[in-house]
Amino acid sequence: MKKLEDICRTVLRRIRPKRVERKRILELADRMRLRVSDAASESGLDAEVRIDGSVAKDTWLRGEADIDIFMRVSPALSRDELETTCLRVVRKALKGYRIIERFAEHPYVETWIAETRVNLVPCYRVEKGKWKSATDRTPFHTEYMKSHLDESLRDETRLLKKFMKGIGVYGAEIKVSGFSGMLCETLSLFYGTFRNTVTHASNWRRGETIDVERYYEGRREEIERLFDNPLVVIDPIDLGRNVAAAVADRKMWEFVAASRAFIQQPSLRFFYPTVAKPFGVRQLRSIIADRGSALLLIQIGRVDAVVDILWSQLYKTERSLRNLLQENDFEVIKSASWSDEEACNAILFELTDATLSPSKRHLGPPVSRREESKNFLEKHLKREDTVSGPWVEGDRWIVEKLRRNNSAEALLRSGLSSGGKSIGVAGLVADTVKRGFQILLNEEITSLYRSNRQFARFLCGFLKGRPIWIDS
């Protein structure tokens, strides 16, 4: 077993940006900053244009720099003006480059220059605390981290980020619902070292609170009142905000579990997981057949939404369909959503059975409740779908009923037939469903598997069902 320190040293050697890359990125960032700044001046827009994010804070990983250029404009501008004016300036500055307009809480622009992603983000130049838009805090975060992270802490942050990427919990976007870069920096600042972070994370409890600036000293119970998240990390520049608000239960606990496993048996695989090659189609077929459970895939086309909205709609739809299945007594072993973020989206269920017994036991009211008993008897006596009973068992009425739906496929098909809004399918997904959907059962899924490598990898992970760091 290698020692934890040796492994960290090895990883750091691989992820710390080299001088030449650093120079290239910083020069590119500065060039972009000037370009936007000039375009703003020319347009008569009073904007403070600055480099923010991990490049500014020097916490980025080798080969993975994202350049964030922020344009701070007067808070006197309306939201509409902010959006239209800034976008106009950005378009002018990037004339000749292919740009992608994106949307988080408000619009921003993404472009790629020499394989480096550059985000151009408008925000308001407000005083600390007087936030007008969600991105107004970023420049304050940059300044805070620049003044608090020394070289050693920047390295520890890089290790933590790489670890989180390796185990699949890095990223605050809805698809991942994990740990943001700012959250990694704040954790590193609080715990001092990567080792200390994972050691403490091993013992985190639900509602774990971290308050690096001690805003709540002497009144920590107030934190519990204010925030209802599995992990609460008070923003060092805003005591009213939880930097970990995006972290879903599952991602928090995967991080906790991986931290424990890493401490117990440190290994490079936590940082560099080996993704297994997908099974061949024939092998997949026999795996599905041997398993005996039922795989049921709902495949739909393009959803008209930006990426974050897309995933939030897919997840909502997955939850609704899962509830529908469970309410109809199907045992859902596992479910997941998948998207190529372009033309193909899918929701996958593993059920113990795709078909249930035709009848079921149905529990009625206690006989002592006279009115309920009367209604129960009226409802079930001499009805076509009453198989047997009602009878008295202990102190209650029981009846054996035919199930309304004993085929999962038929249940989903009828639920989705007009889009599925009434069964909780999210609006934009329902619009797509209306245009058509496919339900694939068990080995029928090989059709998509065969044609889409991304999906194939996803399905293999789903079938294994283990966090990647457990296996590799």
Place this chain on the structure above:
Amino acid sequence: MKKLEDICRTVLRRIRPKRVERKRILELADRMRLRVSDAASESGLDAEVRIDGSVAKDTWLRGEADIDIFMRVSPALSRDELETTCLRVVRKALKGYRIIERFAEHPYVETWIAETRVNLVPCYRVEKGKWKSATDRTPFHTEYMKSHLDESLRDETRLLKKFMKGIGVYGAEIKVSGFSGMLCETLSLFYGTFRNTVTHASNWRRGETIDVERYYEGRREEIERLFDNPLVVIDPIDLGRNVAAAVADRKMWEFVAASRAFIQQPSLRFFYPTVAKPFGVRQLRSIIADRGSALLLIQIGRVDAVVDILWSQLYKTERSLRNLLQENDFEVIKSASWSDEEACNAILFELTDATLSPSKRHLGPPVSRREESKNFLEKHLKREDTVSGPWVEGDRWIVEKLRRNNSAEALLRSGLSSGGKSIGVAGLVADTVKRGFQILLNEEITSLYRSNRQFARFLCGFLKGRPIWIDS
């Protein structure tokens, strides 16, 4: 709709013993009393021999008289002496008659004379309250009812008994676990009329208490402390005893439900249910096939026990096997025990499925519990019976496992293979099981159905699953 009073009058005309039958029964009873009394004298046994029970109280139904002859002997006799001496006297008295030795709390003798059952029961001649055996109270009950029931109350009691027989809740023996004759008399005494009894019973609640002698006046809450039965009727001659102790939940609530139905729509069928003719074998086959559920019958031979013990052992075994099935995820819609009380006993289950999916979802501990999580991972990682996972869902570990048993028949077969005591099969039943058992699935059950008319009637009732008064 006939009026309730008309129906009661009609029933009473049919169940009130006619003068000639009354004369015959009373003469027969007196003859038996003298015969036993003489035999006792001859044997030098100091015994007060008396007529007790419904014949003495004049609450018996036409054509259904049971004659109870009690022999009250000195409490100085030991239990052994009571049993051996009294049995010897009885045998002497009944020389030439076929007698059956029976056993409730202590032995008694049953014989049949001209189609009338005669029970000869020894007990102690004790003062009220100084009970030495369970039957010592009977003479006091007789005296109490003789002095409290006038002709009208005796008729109301007959109506209540007939109603309870009709709906299948009459009898304190374990097979029925219903209402004894003494309980019917006490209820009639308390409520005054049959109509009033069923009217009040319609609104009974769990733990309903009736205290005809007002022993607990001003401290009724004490009754709740003392008795934990669905129905509590304080014995009018013993404030420490619940006359309704034998009444099972199910029988109490069947009586309540039938009372409501009778009041709402009075009908002779509550007193005289029409038992449907069993289905033909071919019809039975198609009913079983159409139903889609699984019928599973365990058939065993003679159990060496008196009737009450036999039923208590069958019921215990039924509960244990039901638990076994449920613990292994089989959904038991309904179960029942059947016996011809001689050579053939059976326990019947209706399951939604006789075979389950090969794998199932298994819930693990919250990730936050470090020690439990460690054990869980050790238990399930890289195990042959782990199909997929473990993975994190929300804040818990989940894993997909192969079921140990997905065939109900195989599960029962293995559980019963050495008698089944370890899975809770009652001792005397286990002894029989050891000698062999049969498991019949679905249409295999027709073999017993064809050969045993009693069983055929039982199975038809089971398949219908409704109390008889609902249907007929």
